[in-house]
Amino acid sequence: MTFTKTTEQSSKYEHLEQMSVHELLNNINEEDITVPHAVKKAIPQIEALVTQVVANLKLGGRLFYIGAGTSGRLGVVDASECPPTFGVPFDLVNGIIAGGDGAIRRAVENAEDNATQAWIDLQMHNIGPNDVVIGIAASGTTPYVIGGLETCNQNNIVTGCITNNAGSPLALTAKFPIEVVVGPEFLTGSSRMKAGTAQKLVLNMLSTAAMIQLGRVKGNKMVDMRLSNVKLVDRGVKMVMEQISVPYEEASELLKKYGSVRNAVDNYKK
Incomplete structure (x- = not known):
């Protein structure tokens, strides 16, 4: 050819x-x-x-x-x-x-x-x-x-x-x-x-x-993204809020404690 x-x-x-x-x-x-x-x-x-x-x-x-x-x-x-x-x-x-x-x-x-x-x-x-x-x-x-x-x-x-x-x-x-x-x-x-x-x-x-x-996305969200700046932290907090229906402040604390959206959601206890 x-x-x-x-x-x-x-x-x-x-x-x-x-x-x-x-x-x-x-x-x-x-x-x-x-x-x-x-x-x-x-x-x-x-x-x-x-x-x-x-x-x-x-x-x-x-x-x-x-x-x-x-x-x-x-x-x-x-x-x-x-x-x-x-x-x-x-x-x-x-x-x-x-x-x-x-x-x-x-x-x-x-x-x-x-x-x-x-x-x-x-x-x-x-x-x-x-x-x-x-x-x-x-x-x-x-x-x-x-x-x-x-x-x-x-x-x-x-x-x-x-x-x-x-x-x-x-x-x-x-x-x-x-x-x-x-x-x-x-x-x-x-x-x-x-x-x-x-x-x-x-x-x-x-x-x-x-x-x-490889399981690095949940739904349509980047649940394992690195929280490397203010914009991404805010996005992560809002993702946590959406998934487990908690206020912004609580979602922020969970995210800070567990380090990722996935871990924050998986470890949340009502």
């Missing part, structure tokens, strides 16, 4: 510099509207990967995202949100970016071209057979990501990917590929746009669905 990088194809819009701000924003929005439809087509692939992630995490495994540039940053963002949102250990979901944490803010030259570095980075976390490694790359050709998954496959570690080109080398390497084909970008080749949006949507689905399956 011929592999075509649709993410690199020329934008269907010409002479962007001649557009008004209104035209620019509306045309970008018209392109963005197509992204959720592309994600919907990939739901069977997303479901397969989520199911595998849940199975491995139940065995004591961990989840790793690896990527470069925008893709790496999105993986880091999703991983960093899991502990405060779901109350899981900080090392359960991990984001690794080519070039190290410094690359989150500033691009590291040629970091994505090193095909052996991802495995070295994963070994720093004592990667093991129950873990799952998901490579993220819009192009589907990033050596850092492909090399990492290839070595994981050789070591019987479950691999998945999120990419935005059909039939890419990355998708062919991953055991559980997710391909969200969003087509050419509004700004030719700028895969931080539609491709990045698609990756963020898939990551939202993947981590949220997995955590719900």
